[in-house]
Each structure stands twice: as structure tokens, then as C-alpha cells.
Amino acid sequence: MGRKAVIAGNWKMNCTWASSVRLAQRISDCCDKKYPDIDIILCPPFTYIKGVANVFSFDRSDIQLGAQNVYEEMPEGIAAATGQVSVEMLKDLECSYCIVGHSECRQHNGESDELVARKVKLLLEHGIIPIICCGESLEVNKAGGTVEFVSGQIRTALEGLSATDVAKSIIAYEPIWAIGTGEVPIPEKIDAICAAIRGLVREMFGSEVAEAVRILYGGSLKPANAHQILPLENVDGGLIGGASLDAEDFHDIVKSAKELMKR
Numbered sequence: 001m002g003r004k005a006v007i008a009g010n011w012k013m014n015c016t017w018a019s020s021v022r023l024a025q026r027i028s029d030c031c032d033k034k035y036p037d038i039d040i041i042l043c044p045p046f047t048y049i050k051g052v053a054n055v056f057s058f059d060r061s062d063i064q065l066g067a068q069n070v071y072e073e074m075p076e077g078i079a080a081a082t083g084q085v086s087v088e089m090l091k092d093l094e095c096s097y098c099i100v101g102h103s104e105c106r107q108h109n110g111e112s113d114e115l116v117a118r119k120v121k122l123l124l125e126h127g128i129i130p131i132i133c134c135g136e137s138l139e140v141n142k143a144g145g146t147v148e149f150v151s152g153q154i155r156t157a158l159e160g161l162s163a164t165d166v167a168k169s170i171i172a173y174e175p176i177w178a179i180g181t182g183e184v185p186i187p188e189k190i191d192a193i194c195a196a197i198r199g200l201v202r203e204m205f206g207s208e209v210a211e212a213v214r215i216l217y218g219g220s221l222k223p224a225n226a227h228q229i230l231p232l233e234n235v236d237g238g239l240i241g242g243a244s245l246d247a248e249d250f251h252d253i254v255k256s257a258k259e260l261m262k263r
């Protein structure tokens, strides 16, 4: 197979400047340069990216940086987009990745599939790898519509991209009802949904791209359940919220990935 595992932390709207630097330092102390087979990525709030980048640069760390969102356009000249953060700004902050389409952004900011698709395209044009989130509500899940729903989200996000761009992108399956709730789908379900997403990528871009694209699971992924989720055939890692705010928990998940994910 040859897909490199990914363990990404999404800090969401947490920390202060001081606590973000402390947390980054703790994570660097336990994870830096010990896991060459895993892409370890931290996505702090915009305001703390530089502080975290300074920690990693001082340590010459191999931990990588991501943002949690980006504005969908990169206008020429004066950019009339109050309160937004551009793709060029993320590059300036040494972000190699950016989360897009997180269910919290879709819900709170009304981000549509089409808007998410514009962000994905823009990021790839600027050399930043998108971590494209998808995931269904409890109602959709209960009605048995998960595959159809997430396939619709991912189809729109990927439509019109080149095979090369899709192959380097990351997709994260995050059922909304599992985020921050302690509820997790049974492992067979997680694998089946991730397999369906890979199947969609195969249908759209062919087998080579489907085998290359990395698909993560997110939603109450913790040290206690990582051993059930990370070895799944179609799961290439995790997008971790709450547990990424604790250096030991985050490291435990990274350790599980090393032990369990033979790719």
C-alpha cells in the first residue's frame, strides 16, 4: 500500500498564547523525530500558529503545522475581506496543511459543499495540503444515509481537481454525532465508510489515486479506542480534537499508530 500514517491534532478554539506554546513544547518533547513513518500535524488557532511554529523551529522539529480554515479567495491588490485569513498568510506562517469543511465550520459559518470545494482548490494551487472533512448528522446516520451523504460532500470537494492533487490530499471522516461526545461508530462501520470514500475516489480518479489518498477518522478518538480504529484497512490515521489538547494522550495515540499501522 505505502500510505504514510497521519496523526493530526485539531486544537479548535482552545488555549492561550502561553498554554499553546507549553502544549506545543510538550508534544515536541515526546513526538519529535521519533516517528519518521507518521506525519504528525498540529492545527492551532490562527493566533497561536506563529508561537507553535517558533517552538518547532527552535527544536528543528519534524512535527508539521496546519490551520483550521482559510478564506476561499486570494484577491489581487487590496483584499476586502475583513476578519479573514488568506492562503498566502498561511504559507507565510509555514502551514503545510489546512483543515477545510469541518462540520463546526459548516454549521456555525454556513459553509456549503461548493464553498469547501473552492477552498480545497485554492489551497492546492498554493501548495498547501487540504484536510477535507466530511461527516453525517445523527439523523442521517439513523436513516442509513451516511455513505450517500458523505459521498456527496467529497464528490463536490474533489470535482475538477487533477489526479495528482487528489492523491496528495487528505480526507477526514468525522461523524458529527461522534465529535466531542465520547460516542464512536463500531470499527466495522468506520472501515466501511472509509472504504466507500476510497471507492468514490477510485470511481472519479482511478485506482492509483484511490490507493494514494489518505483517509482519517475523527470523532472522540482517544488513547482508549485508538487500538480499535487505527489498524482498520481503510483508515490511515486520525484527526483528533479533545485528546490533542493533552500531550500524553496525543502521544499515546501516536504510539498506537506506530504499533498498529503497518502500511
Ligand code: 13P
Residues within 6 Å of the ligand: 010, 102, 174, 178, 179, 180, 181, 218, 219, 220, 221, 239, 240, 241, 242, 243
Ligand atoms: P474530538 O476528538 O474532540 O471528538 O474532535 C474531533 C474533531 O472534530 C477533530 O477535527
